[in-house]
Amino acid sequence: MEGMLIFAGLFSAVLTAFLIESYKTLNPDPGDLTVLLLVRISEQIVASANGNTSNIPLPFELNDGGPTRAALACNALWFLSLGLSLSCALIATLLEQWAREFLHRTDIHSAPVIRARVFTFLYYGLRRFNMHTIVDMIPFLLHLSLLLFFSGLVAFLVPVNTGIAIIAAAMLFVVATTYSVFTVFPLRYLDSPYRTPLTGLFWKLFQYFKIRRHRHPPPSEPANQAEHSETASETMVAAISRVAAEPSEQRASRDLKAIVWTMKSLADDTELEPFVDAIPDILWGPHGRRDAHHLFLCGLIKNPQTLLHARIIDLYRSCNAGILTPTARKRRKIICYKAMWTTISLLEASDPLSGQIYPYYAQEIRAQSATEQDLAVLQYASSVEAMVVWRMFENHKPILNMHIESLQHLQATSGAVDAVKLDQIYMSVREMVNSLDYPRLHLGLYYGDLHDQISWLSGKIRNTLMMAPHLILFHYLRSASKLDSLPYFFHRTVDLLRPQHATPPTVCDHLDRAFGEILPRLLNNFNSANPGWLDSIMDELIIAWERQRSLDGITLHPELLQYLNHRRSEEAVSNALKPFNTPDTLLFWTALVNTLESTAARNRLRDSLTAAWKVMSTRNYPDDSLISRLLNACMRPSLDIPSLTPSLIAALKWVYIRPKLYPRPKALWATDQANSMHGWLATIGRPISSAGADLSISPADHRFSRDHPVRVEYIDALVVLYAEYLEICAKSSAGSGFPHDAKATIHMIMSDMIGSSRVHDGHQMRLAHAVRALFENPACEHLRFTIIADTWLFRRYPSSSNHAIPRWLYNPTARDSVIATLTQYIEKMEASAEPDRDEVVRQTRIVLNSLK
Template identity: 40%
Template structure:
């Protein structure tokens, strides 16, 4: 969105308007407003102009409404201020007239002197001892300042009243015709008239008159009190100085910091002045050539407004912007109090993490803030929203939508945690019973099992990552103490791992770890081997996921992305126990009736390709070899078949 030179940003749609229709040329147009006489091209563009009217109408109504509300506030303040100022002027303007009492006293004194010396010749009155009949300097300055203040205040009230009338006329003139084309052209004609005659500047200037009137009042108050008492004068002068300094700071602050909420009517003028001065200074230093100066367009000389600078800094990519985004989203989640408010957020959450092109990285800091904020309880709140689907109080459509949204959100959070599992210090807990129950749910939600299987398996993988992180910390600690480890050192390290493993439902690993170690310093190598063996637990999640995926009619939700997160090193694939499990899994998938009949790619084909690649040329299990031969025999030729057997095939498989 582009903005005009209007400091308040009120003309932000000017460029958009100029694209939709050109500025009306003059009042001498032959258009008579009769829809029946519109050209065919105008009738064809009626829908386009209706869109313009909709957008321009919303903008103009907001603009005029803001003007009217501002003017109402100014009228109230100007009325109260003028009434208060009038009371002071009534008291001060008396000093402008000659003091009749002083003149009378002077004349009486002269008459008395004549009576005391009746034989004396009357003399002219000495000007030096004549009473001062003119106003004093302080009185004159006070009244000048206060009358100026009153005049500005009343002028402000008058102009504010006129602005309200102009705003009403603007809305009335833009809504007087039903034809979209006529209304659109009236909109553009009047709006560009507002810009051409500086209506925005006028509205910005009115508050400045009132501010200046207030400053003149305090300056006159200082002059009024000066002949009376120096202490009271000092207090009034201090108030005037404080107000002036504050006003100056409020004027300059938005120029220094674009996110400042404070500003005065002078801020925009000072900003434009310094911008022009800066440009002139830069041009003087660069000294462009004649050819460059002729190529300079009016757009290059345009001074950016404060609004444009604010918008630019607000949307510019930076660590501070990411931090602000995270803070506002965390506040948003804190403010969501019930399921109806939380559900739209849960629906939008997966799109922040995963998109058609893969994982998004723009909002990683925001997601980390949401997960690390202990008071948010993000995952438990999403799980509570998922449990509400089993209450029986929701209509089937709402229940199905909410259930799928929650499963997608849980999967995306688990994917995000798994993609950054290495550097994480803490891992959230998922309710595995809840996720597994979705696999057997009687809900009418489409592809519910596809979503539930991926979410449940990936959540279980996060548990594995959490224990792996604890194991890695324990290995680092033990290896650093390898030469001088004590039984107490072993006990502390092992107990920390066991506590994490028990909380993640890896009880068999805890038992094996405790049985293989007697907490003796000489058992350090045995301790290290037991900890390192935990990596094999990764296949306890991966292989069941592959087996369950093969039983589905379609691939589970984001099947390839889920498998990518649950990757293990090639070294682990070569472990004898792992290879046996892989062969058994392959045999079970193929012999359980999961061989697809269609030629298109199926999850079974992807799984077979993955398992065959991991086995390489090692296929010592005759039952598994026969199962593979069965797959080759009964699998329909096509893309799926080619995908599954894309790697090298050992000759023994073809001979079985």
């Protein structure tokens, strides 16, 4: 309003000066009347001299008696202009007063809540009475006043001078045309900076007709056009926001220009540092990479005016200038490393510029990383160094493959071999290999005739292509293990570094070295009950071991066995075994069988069995096709580990039986005498005669053919498995000979509910005797309450009074034996001083009463 008042005041003053002269034309001028009368007298004298006495009429101007039309038009337009100008000044003054009162009324109260409510009340009053419209009217009225002034000026000049009037009219036309263009231009180009107070009115009219057109589309227009009317009712500001935010090539170009201008303006390192700090967050978000920002970041790298990678390196070099505090120096280094990682992930290997950037980075990073002692900085430097070397190798791959093709062409060429070209290839490959800085890849010197040199060099190149990705990954994992947390973007870095092809035998020694460095640090310093950051590194090593090229005769890696056996976190072990859980691989169990059957791996038998048991406890089970081999290996007389084999054998048998229980129980069949699992089933099954009659159990009648299979009810197999394991526990003494982790084994094999079919009487008796023997053995004291409360043997009895749910203990003799065993157990517990005696007696008595 201040600007409006100044303009209205100045304009009114100028207009008043013109009005002082123009309003005189509304009345006749006495001087003009005198001149006209003198002219009439002169004409009459001349006429009398000529003898003409007729009356000479007065000039027409004296007969009209009023101002001319030009004078009326001019004064009317100028007085209207003056009135509008003064009205604008008055309204602007009122608006200033209203605004001051609005602010005063909202700030008069001290309580923030009251101020907020008064503000809201008065603000919606402004909107209700359209005060914004009055504000927008003031510039329009001033512009209209100026237009009227120019129109009046033309009318004023018409009686004075026609040429000057034409010039003024031309100026009025130009002003009016320009004003009209400024009014409608933003309707076509939303980014136009030109607008007038009438632009909003024309926009509303345009939207109104647009809405009507969408509601009543012409017959020639497709029907689906009417569905796009949601943009027809938007305001001009909303339309500008929508168009500015829509993804398009124009938006990308604008973004790039803006970011280039921004970076060019950052001349000082302190200004550049926040910009570089923001680069990783621009490209990477919580849900991954933001591809929308990929292009303009690449543009910053490729633009010769910005050269983002060079600016980052310059900022990185400034850390060693000696002018920063240690804290600021550390912060700047970390910012630079994060930005380097981001820019490295931007360019593809095929991009010509990447061949210039990565050696540029490598030269600086390797020089600084060798002397860096701060682990917090190395956390970022290790990821960046690995990415740089990996990108350099990716850039070399097409050239190395091209050299292989050239060498093949030379070898196939009859006649003399081009020694000069061979030397050029050798020097090129040598420079590339040396840039990776891995001793195992250095070419060395080559001798022999030219054909032998070609074969030797081709083999070296292929070896480099095969080994380099794995060496880069292993070096990164070893560097990461020396830190105190995972490196920056570890998982994303590993996803990029992980080779696509299998692990070749030539890098197995590097894999062993990585295992040997990482595993002791994990088990000695970070062996907690929860997964840790070093477990992520171990997972990558295990994946590399799992992806070996040759799986024939592969045995379990010694460090892998140590990890599985001594890692306290079951979740970490389970995560490490996820690569083996896929249907396409049976590597772990195949390697376990090979280890048990291999004479060269005798020193790993115990570790292999304990690892197998721990793996099964994480619900990672072998396939049925391997269970027979595993059982045969575990039951060999040479495998004399009495504490491990019973638990593992029981678990393997349970794994074979368990899939047959779901979704509903199925019968098992023994058809192959060579299969140890089928042989075990046949000893407990119900043979089928050729007539199909169900015979009593008789080992002599077992037949191992598909014509005469042995049918085994799943419930019989489960009960016999329970009985076997309890018998082994009952015969064992406390100490090293007791079955390994017997309580966990019982929980595993007795976790399934006994089905609905009737258990054979002989199996009931066997299980009842096994329970009695276990309760009588003092070494099994820690297992007694587990059998009662935590297994399906007895847990279902007190849990249901519904007799429709089947119970397995039907044989009276077997039931009486179990009842007697539990009665003696209750009497013994009541006489003991165990801390949980009352709870044990209570639950055992419930089971006992249910059995009775």
